[in-house]
Amino acid sequence: MAGSGIRVPMQAIEAQQLAELVDQFLELLRDTEIGQDSALDRLTPSVYPQDPEASAEFAEATSADLLDRRAADARVVRDGLEAASDDHAPMPEELVIRDADVDAWLRTLAALRLVIASRLGIENQLAPDPEDPRLGVYEWLGYRLDVLVEAADALDDASDG
Known part of the structure; x- marks a missing residue:
């Protein structure tokens, strides 16, 4: 990928693993309906927790669009990862x-x-099972997110200055 942008350190194996996670995420968004999977429900939280009827009405009106936007975002990430490894180098x-x-x-x-x-059952800061291998993926994504936020902040600071 040439041109301006944010530069973040990422090894090829990390990019491959992230691409696989994004593919699984896109599959979840495509193949699962709201209410069938708590993970998908967490992406569309209740906006009126004290009023289930109003919350359900709001979800019916907005959830499909929200999930479509999440899928579009995920495809941007997937395309970026694919473009980075496209030239056979x-x-x-x-x-x-x-x-x-x-x-x-x-x-x-x-x-x-x-x-x-x-999937880990992390709700309100409860500690997950430290032996669950998904915890490492969760923490790695947190690290990746932190690195990206720092790079985006540095870019904003540079453009403001």
């Missing part, structure tokens, strides 16, 4: 994320963490 140790794609990356990594948190 080894992926560089640094991934360049186009400025226009940063928000989609942030939203997708955060959504992936929410899905995994739901």
Whole structure:
């Protein structure tokens, strides 16, 4: 990927694993309906917890659009990862994320963490089973999200200054 953007360190194996996670996320969004999976429900939280009827009405009106936008964001991430490894050369140790794609990356990594948190049973800061291998993925995504936020902040600071 050439041009301006945010540069983040990422090894080829990490990019491959992230691409697999994004593919699984897209599959979840495509194949699962609201109410069938708590992880998907967590991506569309209740906006009126004290009023289930109003919350259900709001969800019916907005959930499909919200999930479509999450899928579009995930495809941006997937396309970026694919473009980084397209030229049959080894992926560089640094991934360049186009400025226009940063928000989609942030939203997708955060959504992936929410899905995994739901799978781990993490609710309101409860500690998951430290032996669960998904915890490592959850923590790695948190690290990736932090790195991306720091790079985006540095880019904002540079453009403001």
